[in-house]
Structure formats: C-alpha cells, structure tokens
Amino acid sequence: MDFSDLARCRRMTRHFDPRPVPREVLGRVVATAATAPxxxxxxxVALRVLTSAAERARFWELASDEGWRATxxxxxxxxxxxxxxxxxxxxxxxxxxxxxxxxxxxxxxxxSAADWPVPYWIVDASFAAMxxxxxxxxxxxxxxxxxxHAPADVVLAGLGVATTRVVIGAxxxxxxxxxxxxx
Numbered sequence: 001m002d003f004s005d006l007a008r009c010r011r012m013t014r015h016f017d018p019r020p021v022p023r024e025v026l027g028r029v030v031a032t033a034a035t036a037p038x039x040x041x042x043x044x045v046a047l048r049v050l051t052s053a054a055e056r057a058r059f060w061e062l063a064s065d066e067g068w069r070a071t072x073x074x075x076x077x078x079x080x081x082x083x084x085x086x087x088x089x090x091x092x093x094x095x096x097x098x099x100x101x102x103x104x105x106x107x108x109x110x111x112s113a114a115d116w117p118v119p120y121w122i123v124d125a126s127f128a129a130m131x132x133x134x135x136x137x138x139x140x141x142x143x144x145x146x147x148x149h150a151p152a153d154v155v156l157a158g159l160g161v162a163t164t165r166v167v168i169g170a171x172x173x174x175x176x177x178x179x180x181x182x183x
C-alpha cells in the first residue's frame with residue numbers, strides 16, 4: 001500500500017484479536033517510531049512496550065476504572081490487545097539540551113520546562129505516536145491511541161517510570177478482531 005492510501009485508510013481499532021504480534025513485526029513498528037523527528041536532536045522520547053499478560057494487566061489496573069473493565073461494555077475488545085505502547089517524554093532532557101552552548105541563540109535557552117511556550121517533548125512524543133499508528137497499519141495491524149483514565153504520575157510510578165516523565169496517552173496494538181462493528 002502506498003503512503004497516501006495508508007494515511008487515508010488508517011482507522012482506530014477498538015476490538016482486537018488476542019493473538020500475539022510476532023516479535024519481528026512489532027520490532028518494525030517500534031523501529032519506525034524511533035525515526036520520528038526530535039527537536040534539537042534531543043531524543044527525549046522513549047517507547048515503553050508492554051507485551052506480557054502481566055504487564056498489560058498491571059497497566060489496565062493502573063490506567064483504567066475497575067467498573068469499566070468489569071462490565072465488558074467497550075472494554076473487552078480493547079483489553080484483548082496483545083500490545084500496549086506508551087510514548088513517554090523526558091522534559092528535563094529537552095531543557096538540558098537547549099541549555100547547551102550550541103542552543104544559546106534559541107529563545108528556549110535557559111528556560112525551565114514550565115516556561116516553554118510549546119513543549120517540544122509533547123510534540124516529539126506525538127510524532128512518534130503517529131508513526132506507531134501508521135507503521136502498525138502498514139504491517140496489517142490495528143491500533144488505537146487513547147488517553148489514560150488515571151493520573152499519569154500514578155500510571156508511571158506503577159510501571160516503574162520516573163514521575164518527572166510525561167506520557168501523552170497509550171496505544172493498543174494488535175490484529176483487528178474479525179467481524180467487529182468498529183474495525
């Protein structure tokens with residue numbers, strides 16, 4: 001499929017088949033996301049990939065409401081996704097990068113993260129997330145970007161990630177379930 005067809009046809013998948021995504025296929029999706037632009041070549045975005053049942057269960061426990069998980073209304077198809085990917089940005093890496101001598105002319109030089117008019121770490125994490133969605137579609141996979149339904153610091157701490165990091169949401173990845181009304 002050429003790029004324009006991929007971009008035009010890509011849809012969010014809300015119901016997944018639970019079969020695992022082959023490691024090499026997932027590796028290509030993650031490798032594509034790693035090519036996303038990085039402001040100032042900071043490379044301050046990490047992709048946390050959860051593939052084991054235990055990791056995914058812990059994520060859902062931290063990031064969603066127990067009632068939603070228990071009802072099955074809207075949750076069953078999403079909970080079946082065999083991969084959860086979290087684009088996680090490090091604002092401190094960007095502040096440190098723009099404090100270096102080669103960035104002295106930048107209006108961002110010397111600013112704290114709170115003072116940046118456009119947080120480049122959010123932009124870069126968003127670029128990576130979009131590449132995940134496109135690469136998943138190119139690989140014949142479905143994907144869904146969604147917000148966390150719990151405080152980000154709770155989710156990050158529960159996954160052993162520094163709460164100084166920023167997570168912009170999560171991406172469920174897997175094969176679309178057959179005969180799903182939304183896929």
